[in-house]
Amino acid sequence: MCKLRGSVLLCLVIILGLIILIEGNNETISRNRAKKAQMVKKLKKDLRKLKKQDGALKLIGKNRDYEGNVEILHDGKWGSICDDEWDYLEANVVCRQxxxxxxxxxxxxxxxxxxRRRFWMDNIYCDGTEAELAKCRxxxxxxxxxxxxxxxxxxCKHEQEPTIAPPVKKKEPKIKIKDIHQQGIAIRLAGGRVPTEGRVEVKLGNGDWGVVCGDGWSLFEAGVVCRQLGLGYASDAIQTNFFGGQKMPMAVSGVQCHGDEASLAHCLHExxxxxxxxxxxxxxxVCLRDMADLVFDHIELMRTAHLEDRQLYWLQCAMEENCVASQAYRIQRESDNWHLETRRLLRFTARILNAGTADFRPAVPKHLWEWHMCHMHYHSMEVFATFDIIHANGTKVAEGHKASFCLEDNQCMPGIEPRYKCANYGDQGISVNCSDIYKHNIDCQWVDISELEPGQYTFKVAxxxxxxxxxxxxxxxxxxxxxxxxxxxATVHSCVMERP
Incomplete structure (x- = not known):
């Protein structure tokens, strides 16, 4: 169109206009792109900020987002959660969060x-209504x-992935080791300082010797190993490479025993x-020939169980040790006259005899024992006993007794001299053929049943x-x-002895 000389000026004007229009559009597009990029950047920043808020949680250890060990963010650093007192109440709070x-x-x-990291939280007590784990005691x-x-x-509870997404691999059920490895299994300890300790090595059929994965490894599995090798009883079940083995192949994982199996081959595995x-x-x-054996006196429990109504004013010391139900702490937060409120307690005596061949000693070293000013003594075990009331549908309806204990010889059989005493920072434990007795009239020797409806329940003391x-x-x-x-x-009757 610009071939005619008279129209050259017109062409130049049109071309210039097109250039301006294109540049304008490009500038608009660039602005829009920059705006979108800024929004995305802000969203990512907000998301990072949300994930970095104090009390944020994440699950680690598995590829699936609905299961794993719990880690919590505090002071800008991630930390682990200890499994002391860990039950469904705490787990529900985590999953909902x-x-x-x-x-x-x-x-x-x-x-x-x-x-993987330091423990940020221990002995967590949730009532199940908290919005965040950090809000629990x-x-x-x-x-x-x-x-x-x-x-x-x-x-955590989760829905099945949509069909358009990659299917979630169904977790295979565990099966007995002997059912997979029918050629037999050999077992030994290696790397220990003495023959009664070390890493567990197994040989499956004609294969090479390998180690056992430590995930979920407990005293039940360790006890089967010690008994199978004729080394007595399991004193400790450890997940560690202290005894070596990190360069050896992994032979089995997910080992799960009831504890009374004749050999590890009868236990389940993945x-x-x-x-x-x-x-x-x-x-x-770590195996030992001599071991403690605690026996709970269920006869004394049935004989001494009774009700008592008591004002919170007289339970302040016990409240410091988490010995009352969660509702009492809500009353304390919300009412100025909380100390006048009455709680109903199911009291009873707990008598624990050591019928073994070695003293029962706390797992925590003495320098880590906790001083409790109210009761004026050190507590050597954070969780020595639990008292739970359970509904017919299996749910816990009264909060179990969650408190620390001091261990001492209160009553010994004739000829046995008591050796452990809580007073004056003394050594704590229960001697062979001696009993530690927590009488019904002392603090925390109860279950707070103030919110419990009348009826028939299961009462379990462990x-x-x-x-x-x-x-x-x-x-x-x-x-x-x-x-x-x-x-x-209230009456407690028809007790049966069993495992916690």
Whole structure:
């Protein structure tokens, strides 16, 4: 169109206009792009900020986002959660905070691998209504006596992935080792300072010797190993490479024993080896010939159980040790006259005999014992006994007794001299053929049943419930009884001895 000389000027004007229009459009596009980039950057920043808020949670140790060990952010650093007192109440709070409907189950003993970082929280007490785990009661940030094998975790409720997404691999059920490896299994300890300790090595059929993954490794599995090798009882079950083995192949993982199996071959395991942190997560044991054996006196429990109504004013010391139900703490926060409120307590005596061949000693070293000013003595075990009232549908309806204990010889058989005493920072423990007795009239020797409806329930009392200290057997550590509560009286009867 610009071939005619007279139209050259017109062409130049048109071309210039097109250039201006294109540049204008490009400038608009550039502005829009910059605006979008700025918005995306802000969203990413907000997301990072949200994830870095104090009290934020994440699950680690598995590729699936609905299960794993729990880590919490505090003071700008991630830390682990200890499994002391860890149960469904705490697990439900975690899962809801992460956006799930609730928990399928809580996990303990480093089920998804050892704790990778320091423990931020220990002895957590949730009532189940908290919006965040950090809102629950606990010992204080960084206050813990836990080892790396005591990591707490959760498995949260989740929906099946849509069909358009990659299918989630279904978790294979565990199967007995002997059913897969029918050629037999050999077992030995290696790397120990003495023959009764070391890493556990197994030889499956004609294969090479390998180590066992430490995930979920507990005193039950360790006890089977010690008994199979004729080394007595398991004093400790360790997830560590202290005894070496990090360069050996992993032979089995996910080993799970009831504790009374004749050999490790009768225990369950995962058909496919899955072991987070292989280098340091090696199953190890310490065996001893002599071991303590606690026996709970269920007869004394039935004889002494009774009700008492008591004002919170007289329970202030016990409240410091988490010995009353969660509702009492809400009353304390919300009412100026909280100390006048009355709580109903189911009191009873707990008598625990050591019928073993060695003294029962706390797992925590003496310099880590906790001083309690109210009761004027040191507590050597954070969780020595739990008292739970359970509904017919299996749910816990009265908060179990969650408090520390001092251990001492209160009553010994004729000819036995008591050796352990809490007073004056004395050594704590229970001697062979001696009993530690917590009488019904002392603080915390109760279950707060103020919100409990009248009816029939199961009452379970357990000692050494988290199996933190080795024993000959755990099958006599708990009494499971029937409880009849009518508001005017309570009776405990028909107790049966079993495992916690």
């Amino acid at each position: 992460l956006g799930f409907e609730g928990a399928v189950k809580p996990t303990t003993n480093g089920h998804f691998g050892q704790a 606990f010992d204080g940030w960084g206050t813990s006596d836990c080892e790396s094998s005591e990591a707490a975790g959760v498995i 058909k496919t080896i899955q072991c987070p942190g292989m280098a340091e997560n090696v199953a190890s044991v 000692v050494n419930p988290e199996f933190k200290v080795g024993e000959m057997t755990f099958d006599n550590n708990a009494a499971t009884c029937k409880l009849l509560y009518t508001e005017t009286y």
